[in-house]
Amino acid sequence: MDTSPPRGAGLRLEPPEQPAAKAVMPRRRPRARPLIRSAGIRFALVYAVVFGVSAFALAFSLWYSTAGLLQRQVEGAIRGDAAALNEHYAQAGLPGLVLAIHDRLADTTDDDGIYLLMDAAGNRIIGNLDQWPAGLNQVDSWYELPVRRQGASSVALLQAYALSGGGQLLVGRDMRARSELRNVLRGALVGAFGVMCLLGIGGAVIIRSLFRRMIQDISTTTRAIAVGDLTRRIAKSGDGDEFDELAEIINEMLDRISRLMDGVRQVSNAIAHDLRTPITRARARLEDAALRAHTPEALHAAIERATLDLDGIVGVFEALLRIAEIEAGSRRAAFAPVDLAPMLHDMDELYRAVAEERGLSLETVIGGTLPLLGDRELVQQAVANLLDNALKFSAPGTVITFTARQEDGVIEISVADRGPGISGEDRDRATERFFRAESARTTAGSGLGLALVSAVAQLHNGKLDLADHHPGLRAVITLPARNDAARRL
Numbered sequence: 001m002d003t004s005p006p007r008g009a010g011l012r013l014e015p016p017e018q019p020a021a022k023a024v025m026p027r028r029r030p031r032a033r034p035l036i037r038s039a040g041i042r043f044a045l046v047y048a049v050v051f052g053v054s055a056f057a058l059a060f061s062l063w064y065s066t067a068g069l070l071q072r073q074v075e076g077a078i079r080g081d082a083a084a085l086n087e088h089y090a091q092a093g094l095p096g097l098v099l100a101i102h103d104r105l106a107d108t109t110d111d112d113g114i115y116l117l118m119d120a121a122g123n124r125i126i127g128n129l130d131q132w133p134a135g136l137n138q139v140d141s142w143y144e145l146p147v148r149r150q151g152a153s154s155v156a157l158l159q160a161y162a163l164s165g166g167g168q169l170l171v172g173r174d175m176r177a178r179s180e181l182r183n184v185l186r187g188a189l190v191g192a193f194g195v196m197c198l199l200g201i202g203g204a205v206i207i208r209s210l211f212r213r214m215i216q217d218i219s220t221t222t223r224a225i226a227v228g229d230l231t232r233r234i235a236k237s238g239d240g241d242e243f244d245e246l247a248e249i250i251n252e253m254l255d256r257i258s259r260l261m262d263g264v265r266q267v268s269n270a271i272a273h274d275l276r277t278p279i280t281r282a283r284a285r286l287e288d289a290a291l292r293a294h295t296p297e298a299l300h301a302a303i304e305r306a307t308l309d310l311d312g313i314v315g316v317f318e319a320l321l322r323i324a325e326i327e328a329g330s331r332r333a334a335f336a337p338v339d340l341a342p343m344l345h346d347m348d349e350l351y352r353a354v355a356e357e358r359g360l361s362l363e364t365v366i367g368g369t370l371p372l373l374g375d376r377e378l379v380q381q382a383v384a385n386l387l388d389n390a391l392k393f394s395a396p397g398t399v400i401t402f403t404a405r406q407e408d409g410v411i412e413i414s415v416a417d418r419g420p421g422i423s424g425e426d427r428d429r430a431t432e433r434f435f436r437a438e439s440a441r442t443t444a445g446s447g448l449g450l451a452l453v454s455a456v457a458q459l460h461n462g463k464l465d466l467a468d469h470h471p472g473l474r475a476v477i478t479l480p481a482r483n484d485a486a487r488r489l
Helices: 041-108 178-225 242-274 276-292 296-327 331-334 340-357 377-394 449-459 484-488
Strands: 112-120 124-127 142-149 152-162 168-174 335-340 362-368 371-374 401-408 409-414 462-468 475-479
Touching: 041 124, 041 152, 041 168, 041 178, 124 377, 124 475, 168 276, 178 242, 335 340, 340 362, 340 377, 340 401, 340 409, 371 377, 377 401, 377 409, 377 449, 377 475, 409 462, 449 462, 449 475
Parallel strands: 362 401
Antiparallel strands: 112 124, 112 168, 142 152, 152 168, 335 371, 401 409, 409 475, 462 475
């Protein structure tokens, strides 16, 4: 019998629960900063100040040069006129001097000339001044004083001369017209300075806008990178200026960051993929031993097999840490002058015996001296990795070639085998961590050997090249030889 309540009986109808609104973090906008703290404003102000000071210095030098030229011209005219009058006085005495002054006053071509001849008693003899100017009390000195000439006030540049008879001669030039000219010039310079200030401010505004546009593009791109968009890049104007150079450098940096992030993802995926098998195998062996090992010997054997698997995992992590340490450049502090030839000869003796045990032949040619400034232990490990790979992938009865030489300041260490080699498309990825070609899937290894060799070569400012040996693989480590300066160190 159906004991369920009738439809609608005893039921409390509730509105359906609405899903909680997803919290949306507001996009943080850059906080407005005071204008004086803006780099664009500071650059614009510096430009405006430099432009204004330069313009003011130029205008002042022009004004000073022009005013000085006018002053020197007037002083030269007064000296020349006074010299001529003194010559008249020396030749014809006082009457000749009076006649000469009379002729100058009668000449209408130069209305700016000022003359006044006084006798020994201070009486006016001839001239176009009503009286001796107040304040002029020394001879052979320059004075710029207000005077009254022909009933009109003016300003004149004057110089007095003492005559042999006890009288005094005053010669000068009316400076009113020249003062007006200087005033006009001063006004023009002030106006020009105002225009220059406006141009400076306008240029500063333009510079600030250009600076702000470039910095804003950089800020927008880096802000997008910060939130995870690694595809953004800074646009270049195409002018080839410093901003384009900066944009290119930042874009190269972003490309390298993107490659490093891809490498981190690849390494993470490779670790998860390649370490899953030995970890699972070790766990399965321990579980099997826990269930089926009925004797201490069987349990001990299972634990040893699981320990070997875990040791392999530890070895992988140690290799990763070593590669990271090498790529970080921390081992450069241990660089020292070293000759690689004795170390390579020792490795030849060691690996020759191993090759003979496996039915292989090792042909070695090592140069006399191979001077290097570097880490002997790291180079030895890199060469050992190449020789291990050659022994691992070579078939019995084949030849492995091991050579080292120095030429044109470069050390080349080469290991070539006659094994299956690496295909062209896989050769470009052979130095990636955990990468293993299809031909190497059935052999033991973690795919870190060539990655470590490449890291060691780059640490010593060298490189690792992989080439086809027809058949087989030829691996060449190229390192810069130690120069004379390094040897002296």
